[in-house]
Amino acid sequence: MKITFHEATRLFRLENNQFLYAFFIDGQGYLRHLYCGKPVAEFDYSSLCDFGFDWAKTYLSPSGKEEIFSDNYYSDRSLLEVGSEGKNDKRGSLVAIRQEDGSFLTDFVYVSHRIYFGFPALANLPYAFAKDQEAQSLELTLKEVRSGLLLKLTYTLLGELPLLVRTEVLQNETKNDVEVRKAMSLELDLPDQGYDLLHFYGTWSRERNVERKPLGDGLTIIESRLGRSSHEENPLNILAEKDTDENQGSCYGFNLIYSGDFRMAANCDKSGSTRVLLGINETDFSYVLKPQEAFELPQGIITYSSEGFNRLSQTFHSFIQDHLIRYANAKAYRPLIFNSWEGCYMDFNTDKILSYLKTAKEIGAELFVLDDGWFGKRNSDGSSLGDWEVNQSKIDLRKVIDSCHEQGMKFGLWFEPEMVNPDSDFYRSHPHCSLGHEDSQKELSRHQLALDLSNDSLVDEIAASVNRILDSYPIDYVKWDNNRTIADNYSYHLGKDEQGKISYLLTLGYYRLCKKIIDSHPHIFFEGCASGGGRFDLGSLAYFPQIWCSDETDPVQRLYIQYGTSYGYPLSTMGSHVSKSPVSSYKTKADVALFGSYGYEFDPTKLSTEDKQQLIPNLDLYHDMGNSVIQNGTLYRLRSPFTEGALSWISVSSDQTKAIFLYVTLRKQNSSSRFIRLLGLDPKKRYRNSLDKKAYSGDYYREIGLNLSFWMEEFQSTLVVLKEEDYD
Numbered sequence: 001m002k003i004t005f006h007e008a009t010r011l012f013r014l015e016n017n018q019f020l021y022a023f024f025i026d027g028q029g030y031l032r033h034l035y036c037g038k039p040v041a042e043f044d045y046s047s048l049c050d051f052g053f054d055w056a057k058t059y060l061s062p063s064g065k066e067e068i069f070s071d072n073y074y075s076d077r078s079l080l081e082v083g084s085e086g087k088n089d090k091r092g093s094l095v096a097i098r099q100e101d102g103s104f105l106t107d108f109v110y111v112s113h114r115i116y117f118g119f120p121a122l123a124n125l126p127y128a129f130a131k132d133q134e135a136q137s138l139e140l141t142l143k144e145v146r147s148g149l150l151l152k153l154t155y156t157l158l159g160e161l162p163l164l165v166r167t168e169v170l171q172n173e174t175k176n177d178v179e180v181r182k183a184m185s186l187e188l189d190l191p192d193q194g195y196d197l198l199h200f201y202g203t204w205s206r207e208r209n210v211e212r213k214p215l216g217d218g219l220t221i222i223e224s225r226l227g228r229s230s231h232e233e234n235p236l237n238i239l240a241e242k243d244t245d246e247n248q249g250s251c252y253g254f255n256l257i258y259s260g261d262f263r264m265a266a267n268c269d270k271s272g273s274t275r276v277l278l279g280i281n282e283t284d285f286s287y288v289l290k291p292q293e294a295f296e297l298p299q300g301i302i303t304y305s306s307e308g309f310n311r312l313s314q315t316f317h318s319f320i321q322d323h324l325i326r327y328a329n330a331k332a333y334r335p336l337i338f339n340s341w342e343g344c345y346m347d348f349n350t351d352k353i354l355s356y357l358k359t360a361k362e363i364g365a366e367l368f369v370l371d372d373g374w375f376g377k378r379n380s381d382g383s384s385l386g387d388w389e390v391n392q393s394k395i396d397l398r399k400v401i402d403s404c405h406e407q408g409m410k411f412g413l414w415f416e417p418e419m420v421n422p423d424s425d426f427y428r429s430h431p432h433c434s435l436g437h438e439d440s441q442k443e444l445s446r447h448q449l450a451l452d453l454s455n456d457s458l459v460d461e462i463a464a465s466v467n468r469i470l471d472s473y474p475i476d477y478v479k480w481d482n483n484r485t486i487a488d489n490y491s492y493h494l495g496k497d498e499q500g501k502i503s504y505l506l507t508l509g510y511y512r513l514c515k516k517i518i519d520s521h522p523h524i525f526f527e528g529c530a531s532g533g534g535r536f537d538l539g540s541l542a543y544f545p546q547i548w549c550s551d552e553t554d555p556v557q558r559l560y561i562q563y564g565t566s567y568g569y570p571l572s573t574m575g576s577h578v579s580k581s582p583v584s585s586y587k588t589k590a591d592v593a594l595f596g597s598y599g600y601e602f603d604p605t606k607l608s609t610e611d612k613q614q615l616i617p618n619l620d621l622y623h624d625m626g627n628s629v630i631q632n633g634t635l636y637r638l639r640s641p642f643t644e645g646a647l648s649w650i651s652v653s654s655d656q657t658k659a660i661f662l663y664v665t666l667r668k669q670n671s672s673s674r675f676i677r678l679l680g681l682d683p684k685k686r687y688r689n690s691l692d693k694k695a696y697s698g699d700y701y702r703e704i705g706l707n708l709s710f711w712m713e714e715f716q717s718t719l720v721v722l723k724e725e726d727y728d
């Protein structure tokens, strides 16, 4: 890992063994992008900056003379690190401000830079970190030519990962207010067009479907305006060359350490290049920066792979596990969860939960989670959010926790701290605690309203009421839910000048609440959730090492959801449970759920002996290999349910001594020749597989494959364990 600046050519090189990112400061003071990809030794500037004839290569000097820009600058098509607003370049600006005179003309130029070991820490947003000397950063200061607004732009390399973290802070060191109308976190100008875009779309219970489509001419936008990263789209986006597949070809991955409204804009215009911008959604956005105020933007992540999507995903996975998740024990064994929700919903009492505990324990649960329904007067979703007091007439919480602990299980509880039901004591006693204006009807969703988290004192009050429960009971785990999108964007707490940044402030409020609750309980494991996987993003993962991947627990639907999610997020982050869903056998359900953070969610008292027996093999496997092979292993996707009629993947332990392979059919597949080539094994090691009990070299499995030429029913799963021959 090395960042260098070459004085004579004003060239910055940010590089490690796998990755090189380069740009230079031109004669105008613009940062001119040169390259993002595999390491190369040299750059021919004259070639890289030459786009043939153009009229846009001159400017009018102060003396009124037409002059030629230096360094072959084309004002409408040069590749840049910071696109301008209101100038010749129409590919989309990084930052746009409203000048004092009302114009939007925005143009940043270089002032200074420094290179240092370490990484930038943000005050109010989650950020990427590194241990010891594992990170190096280049911090540039740019100045907006008319207003004087400063942009601190930092690029950070993390060890040998082919990945760049981009951090931006706008600082107003002028004497006037500066209104920021757009502020994106990341810009990448690629010198070509014709890429495919992979984005991850969906809805409730159908998250992160993979769509691959050509980026045609013009502007393509992928966004959320729902107040959270959303079920509908994900901030993860990938650009790939046409022939790129899972194992070969070039691709670029983009993501944002942010959980609120975002926008990815990819522009292919006459320039022949592609500009990618990713950051806070600019719709209805206005941030008036007061003198001496700083505005932190979410960090943007750029990754590159020359070996297809599997390698790109593995880079994201390592980044999340080693540089993002703050929970200290995230890599430790995760106790097998039993969650009460799909078993009894809110219809329970102490006796019922005690009987659940006993039977959950018998089938191997190690952590029992009491889901929604234990507080206020909550027997349906129509009331009590906000009233974080145990409903003593419904549940004897202390007795339940004691019994859980006596049986050797940990105990977890469900909360939804960011929301309120109008039918709650909290709402009745806190006027204007939710978003929305009196003169405009408030729109409910699941009978609830979003609390106004832009109000710090309200955040502190909510944190205190949740913490009261966490500090009064010996709780080991929390499921933190969020069951509606943001609407009625108005806060009684904010002034006229501040309403335009409400969506950003609500996201900061969420992080403030996380800090107040999570950071003060480092012994508790927090799992995120937003009506399932509606907030599966890097911002949340900084606080929650695991997120409930979807409310859909039907294993066939889950194949798609977990497969799509794996493009950007490791298996360890995906909460996945065996449920009562009738579509397949318990074996298939358990096999699908095993590839995630494993758990159960059904009425355990209704499980037949045969069902229980189907759960036993994976229980043993989870104890033995769940942590080393699945949660901390390396994942390779082999067959896509979206395009190949089956899901297949393999996860390999980091020492390459063990692996678990899965193949699940979507349709019945007759016995026909079917050899699946396995990736990730050490070619020189010999592995015995649990299917035909034979041992072959890693090379054999890779080149010839595992023979699955047998009859398969629909939704049949084949799970194969591979262990190095002399592995005990």
Ligand code: GLA
Binding pocket: 341, 371, 372, 414, 481, 483, 529, 530, 531, 532, 548, 550, 551
């Ligand atoms: C959301 C979650 C579920 C469950 C319910 C409880 O839908 O995704 O897992 O916790 O809320 O109300």
